Amino acid sequence: MQTPASGGGIVWVEGTVANTTAVNSRVETSGTDADAGIGGGDVRGTVANTTAVNSYVNGIKENSGSISNDQLLCQKADLRVLTANCSSRTEFLDALDFPNSNACPENAATVPTPIKINDAKTLDKIGRHPAYPLDGTYQQTADIVVTKDYQSIGSDTDPFTGEYDGDYHRIDNLTDCFVKKLHQGTVSKLHFTGAHINSEGPTGLVACKVNGTVRDILAENAHISTLGRNAPAGIGGGGGFR
Template sequence: MIQQSNQQPIQQPIQQPICDSASQCSGNGTEHSWLGHGVAVSKAFVKSLIPMEDPRLSFNSRKAVKDLLRLATTTILPASSILFMAKDMANAWSGNGLPGPDAKPELPQTSKETREEAQEKEPCSKTVPLQQPSTARYQGSQGAKGLLALGTLASSFQYANSKQINNAEDLGKIGRDPEFPLNGTYQQTADIDVTKDYQSIGNATHPFTGDYYGQCRTISGLSDCFVDTLQGSISDLQFTRANITNSAKPTGLAACVVDDTGTVRNIRAKDVHIVSSGHSADAGIGGGWVKGMVANIMAVDSMVKTVGTYADVGIGGGSVDAGGTVANTTAVNSRVETLGKYANAGIGGGAVGGKVANTTAVNSTVKTSGHDADAGIGGGFLGLMYITEQERLPTPRR
């Protein structure tokens, strides 16, 4: 049985990751070729320049500055790389490959979905077609198109300067080895099984501010959050067989805390179990405490649970702050549960003060048992009413 919240979409459509022959997602762990780099670059420059929740064409200043700094510090590239980047810039400037003036943005489905349709939307699915962004984003001036072209070039340098992560040893060096800084750019090039003593990347005082591109690879066996405090980005990554137990702080799979500048995109979690038992120790798959952006999260055969008072729980995020956004969350055969007082539970978010959109539950359960603890699909408790009342779809308590 499918339960889907009747929520309004956020302004920017969220693209699913593409795992085809043109991208590293379906590769064998080798570096990106510049010939097959077009899809990845196109996605990267759009993400760099355009805030996902803003309907106007504008800069994401933090990301743009970071890319320009990378561009300024890079001096040498192979001639073939420059040729392909120039082609990308020309396409961006002329608008090639973008929807025409008669194109209409894709609207969310309103009909009842089957289990197969829900699974086709999952992150890193190899059958998901390449979706073009809304035409409203790109009907701007030549100057705006020039900015997109510049973003293409900066993103190309970003990939060129990234460091490959292909085993647990390399992963453990991030933030602990001078050659693997917390502000670095990383590409995972192989599936990784971590050890039981895995420690999260960064912490509250030293957050991860870089970019981690999973390329649809898998990390198995996490016993703690992948990243502790995220001020950068994590994208196109799969997790399996994670078993995370925490009692002292917010707990998440991708990140314990997604800070206001942090972004988590295109995450698939299978056979993941997260249990938090502390006071206000929120828990979630995308993030335990979400202040930034979490988009395209799918949980399959997974469970997220909190025991403590004021400990909210969700698949997208446990607690979603006023500035936070959770979009396109899907739970399949999964369970979200709280036991404590004032501890709310939802598929999109447990306690929502920000924005939640496009939430789907397939054969999944949301349950609370404590005093004044609410439950729902989109959100359990809607705090500051950034979600309208009709967007809330309660789930029967069991």
């Protein structure tokens, strides 16, 4: 029996999916014991602040709220100060003689310098190149269009345990989970468009399996579909794990 849910695929007990918004998207499961939802399907952890606009879960239309004014605020902000994705314009900071790197001063000894991800080729190196470890700290600096051969970050045996800050940039055309397995790591502030994922196992747009933190995710025109027993699906996360 399939159980549509507005909250999660399987988000394990220590997993958190927060602030997930789906627009014009679909999540479908056709196997037995395969839950479906926006944040995830089988929720064993925490799912909060899920919004669905003109989206469908197993054929049932979900309209759980609307995009709030604060989510649109950056699009209407003074473009001399902020870009449309909420990033500070360096020209504005430079005019104030205020270095961009010090816009939010923190203790440099405790905050690692993030590895910059600016294209599909560099993204593909995470977990596959010594300089891009699975426990690294990453920051996306540009919109990225992936190829149809995209492979998820990490694996069932080697999960992603680091931090990935999308900085409100886009990733377009995913054909697999962004992360295969998220374990005590974080993926945040990403905008996914045009994803089309078909799978026979647990599937989530952000992560197939979640035992970490997923937050501040916007999905547009995404289609996630699973076929198989115990193959839950969701936008925030697919399956949880011990």
